[in-house]
Amino acid sequence: MYRRTILCFRGQDTLNAFQRGMCCLMRRYVSVRSEHDIKNFIIDNTEIVSAQSLTPEISLRLFTPTCRFWTERPESWPFPDPYWAIYWPGGQALARYLLNNPEVSGGRKVLDLGCGCGASAIAAKLTGASRVVANDTDPIAAIATKMNCELNNLDPLPCVTDNIIGSKPDDWDLILLGDMFYDEDLADHLHKWLQTCITTHGTQVLIGDPGRAQFEGHDIRKLLHKLACFELPDSVKDENYGLTNSTVWCYNYKPDL
16 A cells, blocks of 8 residues: 555555545545544554654654565555655755754744655654644544644644645645645645745745656746755665655745736
Protein backbone atom coordinates (compact mmCIF):
# COMPACT_ATOMS: atom_id res chain seq x y z
CA MET A 1 0.00 0.00 0.00
CA TYR A 2 2.81 2.41 0.84
CA ARG A 3 4.30 2.00 -2.63
CA ARG A 4 0.92 2.54 -4.30
CA THR A 5 0.40 5.73 -2.33
CA ILE A 6 3.79 7.01 -3.49
CA LEU A 7 2.97 6.21 -7.11
CA CYS A 8 -0.44 7.85 -6.88
CA PHE A 9 1.07 11.00 -5.38
CA ARG A 10 3.55 11.20 -8.25
CA GLY A 11 0.66 11.23 -10.72
CA GLN A 12 1.21 7.76 -12.15
CA ASP A 13 -1.97 6.21 -10.76
CA THR A 14 -4.39 9.09 -10.41
CA LEU A 15 -7.21 7.62 -12.49
CA ASN A 16 -7.11 4.25 -10.77
CA ALA A 17 -7.04 5.96 -7.39
CA PHE A 18 -10.07 8.04 -8.32
CA GLN A 19 -12.00 5.02 -9.59
CA ARG A 20 -11.15 3.01 -6.49
CA GLY A 21 -12.12 5.96 -4.30
CA MET A 22 -15.53 6.20 -5.95
CA CYS A 23 -16.12 2.46 -5.64
CA CYS A 24 -15.09 2.45 -1.99
CA LEU A 25 -16.89 5.64 -1.00
CA MET A 26 -19.68 3.75 0.77
CA ARG A 27 -17.32 1.57 2.82
CA ARG A 28 -15.09 4.37 4.07
CA TYR A 29 -15.66 5.19 7.71
CA VAL A 30 -17.90 2.12 8.13
CA SER A 31 -15.75 0.23 10.61
CA VAL A 32 -14.36 3.30 12.40
CA ARG A 33 -16.56 6.30 13.08
CA SER A 34 -15.77 8.35 16.18
CA GLU A 35 -12.67 10.51 16.59
CA HIS A 36 -11.69 8.32 19.53
CA ASP A 37 -11.83 5.22 17.30
CA ILE A 38 -9.87 6.96 14.56
CA LYS A 39 -7.14 7.98 17.02
CA ASN A 40 -6.87 4.40 18.24
CA PHE A 41 -6.74 3.19 14.64
CA ILE A 42 -3.89 5.61 13.89
CA ILE A 43 -2.01 4.53 17.03
CA ASP A 44 -2.40 0.86 16.10
CA ASN A 45 -1.31 1.31 12.47
CA THR A 46 1.54 3.83 12.61
CA GLU A 47 4.84 4.18 14.43
CA ILE A 48 6.30 7.23 16.15
CA VAL A 49 9.26 8.39 14.07
CA SER A 50 11.75 11.19 14.68
CA ALA A 51 15.02 10.06 13.10
CA GLN A 52 15.75 9.43 9.41
CA SER A 53 14.26 12.73 8.25
CA LEU A 54 15.48 16.29 7.79
CA THR A 55 13.84 17.25 11.11
CA PRO A 56 14.80 14.81 13.88
CA GLU A 57 13.53 17.41 16.36
CA ILE A 58 9.95 16.65 15.30
CA SER A 59 8.19 13.38 16.15
CA LEU A 60 5.43 12.11 13.86
CA ARG A 61 3.13 9.11 13.56
CA LEU A 62 3.99 7.57 10.18
CA PHE A 63 3.97 4.38 8.16
CA THR A 64 7.13 2.32 8.60
CA PRO A 65 8.06 -1.20 7.42
CA THR A 66 6.86 -2.56 10.77
CA CYS A 67 3.32 -1.24 10.19
CA ARG A 68 0.61 -3.53 8.88
CA PHE A 69 -0.40 -1.31 5.96
CA TRP A 70 3.13 -0.93 4.63
CA THR A 71 2.44 -4.02 2.50
CA GLU A 72 -1.29 -4.57 3.01
CA ARG A 73 -3.58 -4.48 -0.02
CA PRO A 74 -4.92 -0.90 -0.41
CA GLU A 75 -8.50 -2.19 -0.61
CA SER A 76 -8.32 -3.09 3.07
CA TRP A 77 -7.64 0.52 4.11
CA PRO A 78 -10.92 2.03 5.41
CA PHE A 79 -10.17 5.71 4.65
CA PRO A 80 -8.98 7.94 1.79
CA ASP A 81 -5.36 7.45 0.72
CA PRO A 82 -3.19 8.10 3.81
CA TYR A 83 -0.92 10.86 2.55
CA TRP A 84 -0.76 12.09 6.15
CA ALA A 85 1.13 8.92 7.15
CA ILE A 86 4.12 9.80 4.95
CA TYR A 87 6.60 12.61 5.60
CA TRP A 88 6.94 13.93 2.07
CA PRO A 89 10.30 15.47 1.07
CA GLY A 90 8.81 18.86 0.20
CA GLY A 91 7.30 19.11 3.66
CA GLN A 92 10.57 18.00 5.22
CA ALA A 93 12.45 20.81 3.47
CA LEU A 94 9.88 23.41 4.55
CA ALA A 95 9.96 22.29 8.18
CA ARG A 96 13.77 22.20 8.18
CA TYR A 97 13.93 25.70 6.70
CA LEU A 98 11.61 27.10 9.38
CA LEU A 99 13.56 25.44 12.18
CA ASN A 100 16.81 26.84 10.77
CA ASN A 101 15.31 30.31 10.29
CA PRO A 102 12.82 30.94 13.13
CA GLU A 103 12.42 34.59 12.14
CA VAL A 104 10.52 33.47 9.02
CA SER A 105 7.47 32.37 11.02
CA GLY A 106 8.11 34.00 14.39
CA GLY A 107 5.23 36.27 15.43
CA ARG A 108 3.33 35.66 12.18
CA LYS A 109 -0.04 34.19 11.15
CA VAL A 110 0.72 30.99 9.26
CA LEU A 111 -1.36 28.63 7.11
CA ASP A 112 -0.07 25.13 6.37
CA LEU A 113 -1.98 24.28 3.19
CA GLY A 114 -2.36 20.55 2.48
CA CYS A 115 -0.79 19.90 5.86
CA GLY A 116 -0.72 16.09 5.71
CA CYS A 117 1.05 14.99 8.89
CA GLY A 118 1.25 18.62 10.04
CA ALA A 119 5.04 18.85 10.25
CA SER A 120 5.30 22.33 8.69
CA ALA A 121 2.55 23.66 10.97
CA ILE A 122 4.35 22.15 13.96
CA ALA A 123 7.66 23.71 12.87
CA ALA A 124 5.96 27.10 12.52
CA LYS A 125 4.50 26.85 16.02
CA LEU A 126 7.79 25.67 17.51
CA THR A 127 9.52 28.71 16.02
CA GLY A 128 7.11 31.22 17.54
CA ALA A 129 4.31 31.81 15.05
CA SER A 130 1.52 33.81 16.69
CA ARG A 131 -1.19 31.77 14.99
CA VAL A 132 -0.99 28.56 12.98
CA VAL A 133 -3.83 26.85 11.13
CA ALA A 134 -3.42 23.50 9.40
CA ASN A 135 -5.59 22.77 6.39
CA ASP A 136 -6.24 19.42 4.72
CA THR A 137 -9.40 18.18 3.04
CA ASP A 138 -8.86 14.73 4.57
CA PRO A 139 -10.43 14.74 8.06
CA ILE A 140 -8.14 11.87 9.08
CA ALA A 141 -5.15 14.09 8.33
CA ALA A 142 -6.62 16.73 10.65
CA ILE A 143 -6.84 14.18 13.47
CA ALA A 144 -3.33 12.91 12.77
CA THR A 145 -2.00 16.49 12.80
CA LYS A 146 -3.53 17.12 16.23
CA MET A 147 -2.01 13.88 17.51
CA ASN A 148 1.39 14.88 16.13
CA CYS A 149 1.10 18.25 17.88
CA GLU A 150 0.65 16.42 21.18
CA LEU A 151 3.71 14.27 20.42
CA ASN A 152 5.72 17.48 20.23
CA ASN A 153 4.32 18.96 23.45
CA LEU A 154 2.09 21.44 21.65
CA ASP A 155 -1.58 22.12 22.16
CA PRO A 156 -3.53 20.75 19.17
CA LEU A 157 -3.56 23.31 16.38
CA PRO A 158 -6.80 24.32 14.70
CA CYS A 159 -7.32 22.18 11.59
CA VAL A 160 -9.65 23.22 8.77
CA THR A 161 -10.90 20.50 6.41
CA ASP A 162 -12.68 22.75 3.89
CA ASN A 163 -11.15 23.15 0.44
CA ILE A 164 -10.07 26.77 0.77
CA ILE A 165 -8.26 26.99 -2.57
CA GLY A 166 -10.22 29.55 -4.57
CA SER A 167 -12.01 31.00 -1.57
CA LYS A 168 -11.66 34.56 -0.31
CA PRO A 169 -8.25 34.52 1.40
CA ASP A 170 -7.69 35.41 5.02
CA ASP A 171 -4.94 37.82 5.96
CA TRP A 172 -2.19 35.22 6.32
CA ASP A 173 1.35 36.51 6.75
CA LEU A 174 2.78 33.20 5.53
CA ILE A 175 1.41 30.24 3.55
CA LEU A 176 3.34 26.97 3.46
CA LEU A 177 2.90 24.32 0.75
CA GLY A 178 4.82 21.06 0.75
CA ASP A 179 4.55 18.66 -2.22
CA MET A 180 1.29 20.19 -3.43
CA PHE A 181 2.15 20.37 -7.14
CA TYR A 182 1.38 16.77 -8.04
CA ASP A 183 -1.55 17.42 -10.41
CA GLU A 184 -1.72 19.93 -13.27
CA ASP A 185 -5.25 21.16 -12.59
CA LEU A 186 -4.54 21.56 -8.88
CA ALA A 187 -1.34 23.44 -9.71
CA ASP A 188 -3.28 25.85 -11.93
CA HIS A 189 -5.86 26.54 -9.20
CA LEU A 190 -3.12 26.97 -6.62
CA HIS A 191 -1.26 29.41 -8.84
CA LYS A 192 -4.30 31.67 -9.24
CA TRP A 193 -5.31 31.51 -5.60
CA LEU A 194 -1.82 32.23 -4.31
CA GLN A 195 -1.65 35.28 -6.56
CA THR A 196 -4.90 36.48 -4.98
CA CYS A 197 -3.48 35.96 -1.48
CA ILE A 198 -0.37 37.95 -2.36
CA THR A 199 -2.16 40.84 -4.06
CA THR A 200 -4.87 41.09 -1.38
CA HIS A 201 -2.81 40.74 1.80
CA GLY A 202 0.86 40.75 0.80
CA THR A 203 1.15 37.13 1.96
CA GLN A 204 4.53 35.44 1.73
CA VAL A 205 4.35 32.00 0.11
CA LEU A 206 6.93 29.27 0.64
CA ILE A 207 6.84 26.07 -1.40
CA GLY A 208 8.72 22.86 -0.67
CA ASP A 209 9.27 20.48 -3.59
CA PRO A 210 11.85 17.80 -4.43
CA GLY A 211 11.75 18.45 -8.18
CA ARG A 212 8.60 16.65 -9.28
CA ALA A 213 7.82 16.93 -13.00
CA GLN A 214 4.43 18.61 -12.49
CA PHE A 215 6.13 21.35 -10.49
CA GLU A 216 9.23 21.82 -12.62
CA GLY A 217 7.15 22.13 -15.79
CA HIS A 218 4.56 24.57 -14.44
CA ASP A 219 4.55 28.30 -15.19
CA ILE A 220 4.78 29.05 -11.47
CA ARG A 221 8.47 28.05 -11.54
CA LYS A 222 9.25 31.28 -13.40
CA LEU A 223 8.00 33.26 -10.41
CA LEU A 224 9.96 31.48 -7.69
CA HIS A 225 13.21 32.28 -5.94
CA LYS A 226 15.25 29.47 -4.38
CA LEU A 227 15.82 29.94 -0.66
CA ALA A 228 17.43 26.66 0.36
CA CYS A 229 18.16 23.17 -0.88
CA PHE A 230 18.57 20.14 1.37
CA GLU A 231 20.00 16.74 0.55
CA LEU A 232 17.52 14.07 1.59
CA PRO A 233 18.50 11.27 3.98
CA ASP A 234 19.22 7.96 2.26
CA SER A 235 16.03 6.35 3.52
CA VAL A 236 13.94 9.20 2.10
CA LYS A 237 15.73 8.92 -1.24
CA ASP A 238 14.94 5.21 -1.38
CA GLU A 239 11.28 5.74 -0.52
CA ASN A 240 10.89 8.45 -3.19
CA TYR A 241 12.34 6.62 -6.18
CA GLY A 242 15.64 8.41 -6.51
CA LEU A 243 14.73 11.98 -5.59
CA THR A 244 17.88 13.25 -3.91
CA ASN A 245 17.20 16.84 -2.83
CA SER A 246 14.30 18.99 -1.71
CA THR A 247 14.13 22.73 -2.24
CA VAL A 248 12.33 25.61 -0.56
CA TRP A 249 11.10 28.29 -2.95
CA CYS A 250 9.68 31.76 -2.31
CA TYR A 251 6.86 33.03 -4.52
CA ASN A 252 7.97 36.33 -6.04
CA TYR A 253 4.74 37.20 -7.83
CA LYS A 254 4.33 40.94 -8.32
CA PRO A 255 1.02 42.25 -9.67
CA ASP A 256 0.96 44.63 -12.62
CA LEU A 257 0.64 48.22 -11.49
